[in-house]
Amino acid sequence: MAVAPACPVDGLHARVVGKLPDWLRGSVYRNGPGMFEGAHAVFDGCAMLVRFEVDGPSNRVVLSHRFLESTYYKAVKANGTIKWRMAHPPDAPRSALQGLAYAGGIALGALQYGRHLGDNAVVSILPQGNELIAHTETVSGTFRIHPETLETLGRVHYRDGIHGLVKTAHQTQLPSGDWVGLAADFSPTLEPGSPQLAMPEITVFRQSPWRADRRQKIAAVPYMHPTRPTWIHEIPVSENYAVVVQNPLLYNVRALLMGQTADFMAFDWRPELGSMLHLVPLDGGKVKTYRAPAFLAAHWVNAFESADGRQLHLDAIAAQSPALMSQWELDRVRAGPDSSCQVEPSRLCRLSLDLGLPDGSFLGQKPLLRPLAEEAAFGYGLELPAINPGNRCRPYRYAYAACCVRPTNVYNALCKVDTHTGEVKTWHEPGGATWEPFFAPRPGGRSEDDGVVLSTVMQPDGRSALLVLDARSWQEVARAVLPYALPSGFHGCFVPS
Template structure:
């Protein structure tokens, strides 16, 4: 079995299936890991065009008393029912567009809520568990059963056309911080705060852009929100005039550079708006303040070719793909200077940190996926020491890991005192496994074997709730 099996459709669903465990799980590991990602890539005789277009499925791993259970369930959306039950692609996606009408293309993605496909991440809005994508509509699900409850709309606050599936918890308050991008003659990134325990959005500040860039994630520090607006930009009129799927309206304009905007979380004022050399990224690693400087760590690509490399036909053919590297951008908030330094030559993507204690603050360790060959998108797990640039690698030939999620040990005092959880495609066994690494030593301590291949997903969260 090759890595390409991770881009095949999964149609079967299991409920609380006990998984055989090899090795020994830490006795303190109790709770749930819920992961989100695409799982249905084909409808009838047609396939969605891009990895990001597959229909959303949740995967729940429950940990208790050294045992692991597994549940997987599709999120029940009109798009899923159209693809799975009717055998047709009925709704527009990131790079797939079945609509015949130009106006239908625009409004089906941005205005018709029934077409949302929340396949990127999960979060918690007060007492509500939600699945997220880049369309600003969250879909609520039941934490225990993964059953879909319905669209959860904000009570009030800014609205727009595009958002991120990576809201942050503001250090110190726990409030959710995110932005919605509203297209127009002067498009605006509207940064908002959503108090912990609620669904009401409060506008903090606005950043305008004549040609808005595609921004998948952002960063926060103790006092600031940080937007890196890459030169992959769009004229919003293109959605009406070109008749192309969403992402294919964007153009790479390296001469624009990368705009780094720093907004004060207290009053929404723009503290800095500077230009860095052109680069592209899906994911920020972390950011923090250092006196009059702001440090921003990103998994940076040279350009935006990675988006084209993630079309399904290329992934299924095993084509080569660009790689990103952990890169540090240090912004002088007073002079506007931006210093750029690569933290390691080891490729890294899907980064995670000790989020609860170090997000938005100085940190040392980051965890991610990496690759030994550009034909295998991800074939190893990477632990990066940002202080020294040293890396530790977990690599098993024929195994292809997903995002590593750090879980701290109870009462932990060290930043890497805990375990890392990753869903890994075991090519030799022909199925996936939940692999548990000791975060400090980077050694595998246990794995729970899933009876089927889990398609490659994106992001997940660990909760101490059963």
Template sequence: MAAVDALAFAGLEGQIIPASKHKASGAAAVNGNAAADNAPAGSASLEAAAQEGNKDARSGSSRSSSTYPTMAARQALFYEGIEQVDEVEAAVQGSIPDWLAGSLVMNGGGDYTPMRHLFDGYGLLSKVRLEGGRAWGSQRYIDTKALKAYRHNGQVVANEFATPPGSLWAYMQQALAPFAALFPGLLPKSIAPTIPPMTDNACVNVLTVGSAAAAATKQQRNSTNTSGFGIAAASSNDTSRSNGSTQQQQRALQLLAITEDLFGSYLVDPASLQTVKQVQYPDRLPCIMQSPHPALQSDGSLLNFSRTFPFGGSHVYLQGRTTLAREEVAFVPDRHWLAPAWMHDFASTDRHAVLLEHPLYLDFLGMVGGWDNDAAWMKWRPEEGVRVHVVTLDGSKPVRTFTTPAFAYVHIGNAFESADGSMLHVDLGVFEDAQILNDLKLQVLRHGPEQGRQVSPCSYMRLDVPLDCTGPLRLPGPKPLVADAAAKHVDFVDYFNVHPALKGRSYRYVYSTCAVRPTHINNGLAKTDLATQEVKVWHSPGGVTGEPHFIPHPSAAAAAAAAAAADGTAAAAEDAGVVVSQCVDSQGRAFLLVLDAASWSELGRAVLPYSTPYRIHGVWVPSEGAA
């Protein structure tokens, strides 16, 4: 099959030039199965660079700079982002479909100046709003205590993921913060209110909450006659239906910005991106850490897990989308009570949750002191393998635990049950070890080809877990879903996304970021066909790509949802729509990319008049009345 031709956009004027005539700075779309002589001219250099880069993905023996992010891109991504409080119109190049109405809201670090790791920057929300083929952008810092303390003191005060406080006095301030309310003179009055006992830097993810979000989705679900399509309505047992001030305060759509730490949850106004308040959960569920990846169930509730330690474990819970009240459904004790595993994400369907306890363990002394260990400040113990915990959400079965050979992971792509209900398939990005956490140190990311370092390989794989509880407790490891991943530019994939109707269901296409090597971070977007193993890659030399979000076309949405309800697939309509991604080009300019999901060709982009730091996770928020 011939590769798909893409359009390359040059300059702010929006001039459209065929990729074959603009090899150096334009975008190129590449079909992973196409022969080199069938590829467009713009992808020939990409293939050569990738083949050279694949010689040694871990050591980075090739130092070609053509596919690394440029210095301008790295300056924009890994230092300090400037607020753009008022919406400003973006320059549209190409065309954005008129039916595409809504906002892509992304979370991630905004100020990386004092930080050591990609997961540490002070949270900044960025939004690109689309309507009638036009685009507007804005971005704003989340008003956290950690950010206030940093700005007041001129140094980091609260421990971030891999960045410790900036001085002994800063350590003391954080240690004394929990006692400041009891002993008013313990800390200077000017700083005591701003110091959190642990970081509340909500810099990882953002999702929609509130009864308005649920009501809008309920209407969408009713129009498609399926419980599996889109963002689901509020759960019937969500206590938000009761009268009271809570219902009035949260009636409108709101954004919830979250991170892994207990205090790092903030409500944000979706129109202005202004911080509303820090979330205080109306329950007593034990929680020191939480996954920043709540899973939306078809009944409208959120599924997630919190962590307690030492002598604790994982508390799996369901959460109302309006009140945010949590109800525990299962508890999974840690393998090592004094050293819990770091688990960023988990797999889920409407009936099951799967926790993957890989052998990457928290070292609290390393965290507090900021000391390097096997992977950032954590310990990697591959000889212990992975524990796979299967939780039945209705409580009808006890937690079932399996073991597999060691692997590491960060993000789950999707999970679904086999047609006969005997097997649960978990699709995820699999690393050989946990070196990815070292790859994401800012001292690595701020440099490019001069270091010759490359991002660790990560392949999309499937772990098969039996549900009949009669099989062996020892399972084989995950198996690759794509052959020749390196040749297809998907030997590093991350930030997975699927059709919203097929989350927790059988599916065909997965969208992700990828690495066109040599590079030390994601610089491409991939569409992988799991039925044929065909891969299509979009790549812009010198730039960096963000998390992809698939948005179904209105005319195909109902058909896809009906097919999903009937047989668990979206049939031919599964890729009818667009994929949007917030990216940075080789000149350091931020832009929202719009790809046709079927052909993987570029339809257009909205170039923002300000820079945007590296984005991590986000959410597509449809406009009111949009399909």
């Protein structure tokens, strides 16, 4: 199987099978790992940015891709291998001496290549103004990207006084165009203009679509655990509220700095802590905090308020534990569909929050998370959800995601879920693999599913293709086939032209 070349690729015309809709014009952007030498998990790979330029009238798809020029990438190129990882094999524990040596290697690497070794912006890529912004879990891993050439234009240097070393790898765009996200610290910080140390906290912010370097603080909320930040990959946002959901998955700083193992990748699972939900009014009103039983939701499909304004509905891809994180280990990804390494279970659920509940309430209703579809219909596993962007933060009906036809060690199907009826439609090509779908609405369309869904898939022959599905019928319309395989991707977007 031919694989994507390591050098930049510009202007490669894909072979289009079928006919693209005449109205479909724009670019599919994707971010994800593309160099794995020395890696333990997929997300240790160096960020590779991909662009599919789609032109329906000429039935043409043109591919470009290149590596993001981060400090992490430059260090990997210089060393010929990945030396500083987010995760380590569970069967390779390190002694205290080995851990100190690993930490010393990080310090020496920072002296040699610069202090931003954790800037591998490998997770997502989103439009902001006339540029694209590539994101990961660290604040330093935020980069400006040229939307046509995919060249790295430089790191985003924030000029707003909001502190934090880590952040959400996703931001959510409000109907107004502003983005909402959060940043957090690992350790106490000095208060501005004061010698006093402040305990680390989580800052929720909003950001103009035209100012990548400035964020406006909405609120600050405390950690669930006083000295250890919670891993928060994304927060659900409605038109009037953001909800900071702290599930009991805590960063293990010792594992990160000393190359040691943790419960799951670089994190510890502490279910006895339960979950904590902070309801943050976007107008700066009083924050309310609730407790709930332990659960894990990395990706949120959507959030919206009920018509009477009394409830906030949070739709999530949820799991009972972080076991699903282990499916991103390279050995598992490469194991093959018939191996014992199967995709971990997850489900599409709704958490309905009564906005009238007083601060400090315990969310003890059962079930806390209500399934929106029969799990067997999507193979007891789905991830990387998407909706029509016109319904973001508002009531919606249809969700799209990568899912499973078992046995499989990777997501190998795409599904459309009707959240009103629970009906699930599935597209599947035996022997293939799928990644995140993107919804492209038809201009002038009157229904929520009037458009197409685009996703990068791996064909049974090992070549990658950009698949185009009719969102209403869930039938294939066309595909643009590449002469080689692209590596696994994480998140991206469709930007119409």
